[in-house]
Amino acid sequence: MPHAALDQPSPWVARFLGLAPAGGRVLDLAAGGGRHTRLARTHGHTVTAVDIDVAGLADLRADAGVEIVAADLEGGPWPLGERRFAGVIVANYLHRPLLPRLVAAVAEGGVFVYETFAVGNEAFGKPSNPNFLLQPGELLDAVRGRLTVVAYEHGKVETPRPAVVQRIAAVRAPIAPLPKPSS
């Protein structure tokens, strides 16, 4: 089985981004090099990409469909006010105090897709700081009573490297159409 490269979109994000309403704006939080910003553009979404270091997004400045926001999400004010998004994507980043804001930022009919490291990962490498590792069920707790869970996993993966991850896809709707299996 081929190894997924770290600059390739997360298969989890790729699977559930399709639940974002067509043409809607997607938030890529702590976007890094923009692998999910780029994926969302190929899906026809406009994107707001936020990171403290936006150097990895430099080539996207020429794309009018990408709004790049340089912001310190931990030391500065929340940069997005009351804005709501068709999709909120977070991958490989955790700053717990933001979780309620991120859930609130999902527009009616929109999707919340989150994937990052979880407790147990310290056996395999970094991150090992508990501040950066989700507790069992933590993403479920974050959306409970607010969003409808479509899918949730917590466990060990082998690719792109051995790690313990937790991931969720949840929608602000009573029922979501499940994504079609990829061919």
Ligand SMILES: C[S@@+](CC[C@H](N)C(=O)[O-])C[C@H]1O[C@@H](n2cnc3c(N)ncnc32)[C@H](O)[C@@H]1O
């Ligand atoms: C492991 S990378 C993940 C990047 C991207 N989400 C991905 O999955 O490819 C973590 C990102 O969080 C960003 N980050 C770390 N601390 C931050 C902060 N205080 N405010 C905003 N972004 C931050 C880093 O600059 C980095 O791009």
